Amino acid sequence: MATAVAIPLLYLWPLAYGNEYLIRLAIWVSCWSLAAAGLNLLFGVGGQISLAQGAFMALGAFTAIHLSQMGVPPLIAIPLSGLFATIVGLAFGLPSLRLKELYLLVTTLAAQLFLDWLFRTEKMSWFTGGAYAKIAPPLSLGPIVFNTPYLIYIVVLTISFIHLLIIANIGRSYIGRALKGIRDRDISAEIIGIDVFKYKLIAFALSAYYAAVGGALWGFATGAVTVESFTLGTSLEILAAVLIGGLGRIIWGSVLGSMFVLLVPEGIKYAFFAAGIKGIDIALRDIMFGTLILIFLLREPLGLTEFLRKIKERLRLFPFRYWH
Numbered sequence: 642m643a644t645a646v647a648i649p650l651l652y653l654w655p656l657a658y659g660n661e662y663l664i665r666l667a668i669w670v671s672c673w674s675l676a677a678a679g680l681n682l683l684f685g686v687g688g689q690i691s692l693a694q695g696a697f698m699a700l701g702a703f704t705a706i707h708l709s710q711m712g713v714p715p716l717i718a719i720p721l722s723g724l725f726a727t728i729v730g731l732a733f734g735l736p737s738l739r740l741k742e743l744y745l746l747v748t749t750l751a752a753q754l755f756l757d758w759l760f761r762t763e764k765m766s767w768f769t770g771g772a773y774a775k776i777a778p779p780l781s782l783g784p785i786v787f788n789t790p791y792l793i794y795i796v797v798l799t800i801s802f803i804h805l806l807i808i809a810n811i812g813r814s815y816i817g818r819a820l821k822g823i824r825d826r827d828i829s830a831e832i833i834g835i836d837v838f839k840y841k842l843i844a845f846a847l848s849a850y851y852a853a854v855g856g857a858l859w860g861f862a863t864g865a866v867t868v869e870s871f872t873l874g875t876s877l878e879i880l881a882a883v884l885i886g887g888l889g890r891i892i893w894g895s896v897l898g899s900m901f902v903l904l905v906p907e908g909i910k911y912a913f914f915a916a917g918i919k920g921i922d923i924a925l926r927d928i929m930f931g932t933l934i935l936i937f938l939l940r941e942p943l944g945l946t947e948f949l950r951k952i953k954e955r956l957r958l959f960p961f962r963y964w965h
């Protein structure tokens with residue numbers, strides 16, 4: 642019932658509150674949610690951490706825009722960029738999947754730094770735009786051009802819905818169950834017949850694909866991408882979104898975590914602007930945001946999804962005390 646009400650509201654709210662800034666924030670959250678959902682499958686369900694999501698988002702954005710500049714329709718270039726990022730991800734993933742924990746973290750960090758360096762080299766300027774931005778053609782479907790913020794939001798939201806629905810079902814399928822077995826006890830999973838290497842590779846490929854699609858959507862939504870658009874900081878934001886939203890909660894954990902990571906700093910910035918605080922506002926914003934993350938994770942390490950579940954349970958039992 643709640644979902645049936647929420648979905649139409651997500652499509653219709655910009656008509657009542659047609660603020661371009663708010664629509665842009667909603668697009669931002671949708672794109673980051675896809676990258677977070679991919680990482681949540683890999684890390685939250687499969688137990689394999691990665692710090693390369695920002696690099697795959699950049700790869701997806703540059704690839705999709707380059708393909709569309711060559712004449713490929715944007716809505717076809719977006720999934721194609723995801724497939725290309727999947728291939729690149731597998732190239733980095735194959736040697737990484739024999740590693741665990743901190744060693745895997747360092748390997749994926751190396752992938753992030755390598756791709757970040759590669760995109761900044763002068764020889765890749767044909768692909769990335771070099772010192773200039775890579776300009777994206779307008780989103781279109783045949784003769785229909787999505788050239789307003791609301792229409793772009795509708796396209797991004799629809800593609801995000803479809804992909805989130807798919808990855809949620811993957812998480813509930815035999816692939817998700819195999820990944821949970823590998824996460825909990827990989828040796829035992831191998832003994833009972835689960836191909837550990839195969840399922841780790843599938844998770845890594847899906848994670849790269851979802852990051853690339855999210856990056857491609859963001860590139861078309863903003864109209865331009867530079868080498869500064871997706872950095873190591875982006876990968877850390879996505880990891881923080883997964884941890885704050887809730888590990889293993891592929892949809893709600895990813896969406897709520899992305900909302901927290903992206904919207905809370907914007908809210909703090911707006912509050913400082915309204916209060917007339919200038920000069921030190923950026924430093925104060927970062928300190929306050931970091932403090933909020935620390936307090937929240939100390940109070941509720943299972944994430945926003947668990948926090949909201951507890952609130953729902955308390956409201957259900959009100960006025961009686963909830964002793965959980």
